[in-house]
Structures are given as C-alpha cells and as structure tokens.
Amino acid sequence: MTAPTDTSPSPASNPEDLLVLKDVRMWFPLGKKLFSREPEKVVKAVDGVSLSIRPGEILGLVGESGCGKTTLSRAIMQLIRPTSGSILLNGQELTALSDAELRTIRPNFQMIFQDPYASLNPRLTVFDTLAEAVRVRHPVKGDDLLNRVAALMQKVGLQPDQMNKYPHEFSGGQRQRIAIARALAPEPSLILADEPVSALDVSIQSQILNLLLDLVRDMSLTMIFISHDLSVVKFIADRIAVMYLGKIVELGEAVEIMERPLHAYTQALISAVPHPDPELERNRRRIVLQGDPPSPINPPEGCAFAARSWLPHTDEQARQPGAFREVEPGHFVEVHPATVENYHELLARGNA
Amino acid sequence: MDNTPASPLLEVRDLTTYFDTRLGTVRAVDGVSFSLQKGQTLGIVGESGSGKSVTCYSMMKLVPMPPGRIVRGEALFQGRDLLTMKDREINSIRGRKVSMIFQDPMTSLNPYLRIETQLIEPLLIHRICGRDEARKKALEMMDAVGIPDARNRIRLHPHEFSGGMRQRVMIAMALIARPDLLIADEPTTALDVTVQAQILELIKAMQREIGMAVILITHDLGVVSGFCDRINVMYAGQVVESGTADDIFYDARHAYTRALKKSIPSTQEKGKRLYTIPGAPPRLVGERPPCAFAPRSDLSFSDEEAAMESRFVEVSPGHWVEVHPSTVENYRDYLTA
Numbered sequence: 042m043t044a045p046t047d048t049s050p051s052p053a054s055n056p057e058d059l060l061v062l063k064d065v066r067m068w069f070p071l072g073k074k075l076f077s078r079e080p081e082k083v084v085k086a087v088d089g090v091s092l093s094i095r096p097g098e099i100l101g102l103v104g105e106s107g108c109g110k111t112t113l114s115r116a117i118m119q120l121i122r123p124t125s126g127s128i129l130l131n132g133q134e135l136t137a138l139s140d141a142e143l144r145t146i147r148p149n150f151q152m153i154f155q156d157p158y159a160s161l162n163p164r165l166t167v168f169d170t171l172a173e174a175v176r177v178r179h180p181v182k183g184d185d186l187l188n189r190v191a192a193l194m195q196k197v198g199l200q201p202d203q204m205n206k207y208p209h210e211f212s213g214g215q216r217q218r219i220a221i222a223r224a225l226a227p228e229p230s231l232i233l234a235d236e237p238v239s240a241l242d243v244s245i246q247s248q249i250l251n252l253l254l255d256l257v258r259d260m261s262l263t264m265i266f267i268s269h270d271l272s273v274v275k276f277i278a279d280r281i282a283v284m285y286l287g288k289i290v291e292l293g294e295a296v297e298i299m300e301r302p303l304h305a306y307t308q309a310l311i312s313a314v315p316h317p318d319p320e321l322e323r324n325r326r327r328i329v330l331q332g333d334p335p336s337p338i339n340p341p342e343g344c345a346f347a348a349r350s351w352l353p354h355t356d357e358q359a360r361q362p363g364a365f366r367e368v369e370p371g372h373f374v375e376v377h378p379a380t381v382e383n384y385h386e387l388l389a390r391g392n393a
Numbered sequence: 394m395d396n397t398p399a400s401p402l403l404e405v406r407d408l409t410t411y412f413d414t415r416l417g418t419v420r421a422v423d424g425v426s427f428s429l430q431k432g433q434t435l436g437i438v439g440e441s442g443s444g445k446s447v448t449c450y451s452m453m454k455l456v457p458m459p460p461g462r463i464v465r466g467e468a469l470f471q472g473r474d475l476l477t478m479k480d481r482e483i484n485s486i487r488g489r490k491v492s493m494i495f496q497d498p499m500t501s502l503n504p505y506l507r508i509e510t511q512l513i514e515p516l517l518i519h520r521i522c523g524r525d526e527a528r529k530k531a532l533e534m535m536d537a538v539g540i541p542d543a544r545n546r547i548r549l550h551p552h553e554f555s556g557g558m559r560q561r562v563m564i565a566m567a568l569i570a571r572p573d574l575l576i577a578d579e580p581t582t583a584l585d586v587t588v589q590a591q592i593l594e595l596i597k598a599m600q601r602e603i604g605m606a607v608i609l610i611t612h613d614l615g616v617v618s619g620f621c622d623r624i625n626v627m628y629a630g631q632v633v634e635s636g637t638a639d640d641i642f643y644d645a646r647h648a649y650t651r652a653l654k655k656s657i658p659s660t661q662e663k664g665k666r667l668y669t670i671p672g673a674p675p676r677l678v679g680e681r682p683p684c685a686f687a688p689r690s691d692l693s694f695s696d697e698e699a700a701m702e703s704r705f706v707e708v709s710p711g712h713w714v715e716v717h718p719s720t721v722e723n724y725r726d727y728l729t730a
Binding site for chain 1: 441556585587591594618619642643654660666668670
C-alpha cells in the first residue's frame, strides 16, 4: 500500500463554507489470514476526497455503483467514522466528536434514502414517524406537535388529513415525500439525498426533484445530491463532483461539466444518457465503457481509469499517478494521459 | 391493428386481464391489441400500473389466477393461441421459444446454484442437447454476452457478480435456447446509466445474431428511442398510441405521449421547473370512464365532450391514436377522416 499521493491543489475552502472535507479516507480492512505472508488487504472505498460546500448550494455527486459515493455520504454523516481526514461542519470538526456530542448536533444534518419502501418504519403511522423527528429538536406535545406535523406534510405536498395512515397506503412518490418531511423535521442545515429518485417512475421523479429544489430555496438548505444519472443531476445541482473508485476525478459548475466535460469518464457518463431522438440515437456513436470499474481492494497502480479509457496511452503512462488540477477557474479535473486529451497543455495550465 | 401481409410472429387481440380484489375488480389490461413481426423490436412504455407488465405476463400465462383472470382475447404466437394452451404445451414454449428477463437479476437467479447449473437448465429441460454439449454452449454464451474469464466464472454463484454482470448472466440464460422472442421487463432500471448502455447494446447485438424479436417494457421513454422499431404507449390498461419510433418521437398526437416526452429528464432545460404530468394515474376499479386520461389532460373540453366515447384511429399508415376531446387537439378532424 502506497502512501497518499498528490493531494496538493485541492479546491480551496473559504471560511464561510458550510461543509469542508479534507483528504477524507474510508478504508475497510479485510482482515489478515493467519500465517499469511501477504500484506493485509484493504478496501479503499473512499480514498482522499477533498470538497467544500457553500451554504445554500446543491452539490451533485455522480458515479457508478461501487465508486464510494454512498460510503462518502455515510462518512460525512458520521454513521461510520472515516479512517483519516477531516470533516468540518460549520467550522466544527465532526471526526473529533464523541458519540454523545454527535447526538446533540445530528439534527443539523439529515439524510434521504433511495428506497422509500425500506427507509420508513411500516409499523408507524405518518404522524408517528414525523412526530418522532420533530421532537428531536422541539420537545412539544399535543396540539402543538399536531400542528407542526401538519405543517410539514403540507410543505412536502401531502394532505395533513392522511397523517394517521401507514406507509403501505401511499404510493412510491408519496412515500418519498414522507421521507423528505422526516428529514426536514429536525430543521437541518445540510441534507444528504442518496439516489432519492432512482426508484421512482420518470413522471414522479420530476415532481420530487421540483419539490427538493423548492425546499432548498425556501428553507435555505444546503444539499448533497447523490446519483448515478447525470441527466437528473444536471438540473438540480449547482456544482457537480464526479467520483470514480473512491476519488473525485472532476469537479465544477454543473453547466461547465455538462457542456465541457474534460475527463474521459465524465464524457462517458454524459454519453450514456439515452437521447429521446430516434434519428440522433441511431446515428450517434455512443461511448460505451467496457467492463466494470476495477476493484477497490487492489486498485491499479497509477490511474484507476486507464484500463477502461479509450484515449491512447502506453502501459507506462497508465502507471503514472494522475494530478488533480484546477484547469479553469472552479473547474478541477484529474489530469492523466488516459483521462484527458492534451494533458500536457492542461497540466501546464493547472500549474500556472 | 397492423395490416401486414406476412403472418406476424405474435399477434395479440383484445387481451383483457382483470384482478378480483377486495376493493373491486381491477381492469389491469383492458383490450390490448398489437402485433410483432419476426426480428422486430417493440417498446411498451407507460407509468407504474399502466398494465405493461401484466400484458406480457398474461400472454405467458404467468398471472396468478386467482386473483387474476384473463377475461377475453387471444395471443397468437406463430399462429397458435398461447392463452388456450395446456400447461404442458406452454411449458415447451417458455424459455425455449419465448424468454423473459426481469428488472432485478438478483431475485430472478437462484442464489444457491452455480450459474452453470442455471445456465444449462433450459437446454436440459427442453432436451435440446446433453449435459456436455450444454456446458459448451453455456461457455460460448457467457463469452457472447461479454462475461470475461467465462471458464472460471461459470463455477461461481450469483452473489459473486456485480449487478451488470448478473443481468448479463440473465440474458445468457434467456438466450441460450435461441428463442424467437425475448421479453425484457425493465431490464436496465436497476442498473447504472453506463451499464444500462452496455446492456441495451448487448441485447441489440444478440438480436442481430439470433434474429429474435424483442419486447422491451420500460417507464422511461428516453430509453427506447434508438432501440425500438415500434412503440406502444400504455395508459390505464390500454394502448393509447402506437406507431414507429419516428411517429412517437416526431409526431406524437396523444396528450399523454406528449406529456411523457416532456417529462424525459435529459430534454428539460436547467434553471426552469421540471415538467410534471398533473394528477396521478387513475384507479382502475369501478365504472370505466369514457377516457381514462381526461382528468389529467391539459386540453380544454366541455363536460359534454368529456362524456364522448373514445375511438382508436389510424392517423397515418401504422400510426394509431386513441382519439377523444381530452387526448388530441381538433379531435373532430380525426373522426371525420
């Protein structure tokens, strides 16, 4: 296992940033075999992620299954304690807090999950679910509690007269609204939405995305929106971070990333989105990535993407480490012969 | 519906499947007709609960009865009606002439069995060849669907594969007996976009090789544009528009098809609110309204017009639309034509 390599020009953080991640690593040791001479194997699920999120911003985090986006979100939430690195929320170092201290600030960051069938307790009514979440911050009872729950339901587009129903009586889209209401109940400043629309029909997806956009604007929330689908992320996100095998490979304004993607992987992700135009679709050449991402247990030396890249590169080049550079103001990309064209030029521009 | 001279591979006429539930009879599939030529690709598109899966399950007699019952209709596959077949007969067709793949490969593969055992099963059950020959074919098939290192990986269990690889195993299993028709029910919905592209390319390539017809069921109109020859749009258990991919994408007439097109995420403009179809899909219980889409339509029409019966009209050769004041503009033009 090599020591952490180049992490130097990470996206600069400002004092007013809501959340700042510095070189966060989440490694899972697989255990060493007794008497084995081989070194212990480690799954490097998240391997040196640095990010900063401005208040009121929606950051889209994009990548394939297994790239570490969910692990990263769990580490931010402190559901698992990261192996190394620092996570600052409002200037407070989360990794240094004890479990008891964490509990007192947990209401500040909430999560919305992919599957509203699995993330709601089937034995609790909507009222019970939401009341529990409201009481995390406001220990109210009786009519006051009832009114707060009713207001929450209205905010997410549910009828308050349905508060005594159980989750199974609602459709998938409505259940996701309940999950959103629950996340809003403790009045958080940061919301982490992990594939919140992937399990929903296209027509319902749009309703939920609109709702999230309205809520972020009206309640001045900050959100990290995780998805594998760039066509969804491009709408909702102000900035997009593309993740590959535990690392962020490209980061920038959403429009910039969608219109001028530099990393070969980002280009492939954009190309994978099917186009609703038969003529275009029949004639265009889609970049279809071959194979699956490499295993994070023994990540290849050098550039993790080289094996799947269509850019011409030599084996020797593939073994060189990439460099994360700011090539345009605010546009960061992992520069490597296998990941960007004209890498010499970009490397020079990043250093300037 | 299609008046093509050559006899089609599959012809479904007036297929109607109801479910008897405590809340009343659900009209899940309500008079669906379509035909499919040899080697053709048909997309069936609609929201959850529109009856697209039940249409295909009914054809294959995979609907649990009760509570389901096939009320009427026929499904002629190579000239023989699947719906009136005895179990033994239809068993000889399932997995051999018609194969299905489903959304979630993990629930459709047996977690206890090596994938080799599952792959060769169709060949052994249908007595297509012996065990050794079957093994050879299984290896060839794994290569064909792009599973690297087939010789070793054929000995593994399903949990040792990634989601995309599992879906490849499913496809290998579905195609090993070289069927004439593949029914793919949301085959890519559970997968990443990059893998979705791989799987669709794979189905296309296998289709070219084997020459089979494909029915692709999906809720995402965006997926089918470059993939399908014909597209059926389903709403509330009925086909509301049917045509070539070009008809549907360049010349959609039905208000629902147009709304579906507008809600494809990739076409929407950033910074604006996303388009959503107002209202929710109807409950399919109780008295049948003249047009199921009327409550969600963005067209204006009088109460009197809303009560009119809708008609399925061929607006140009091979392009059919459910015509009703709530579904098309200037509906009178269609009715006189």
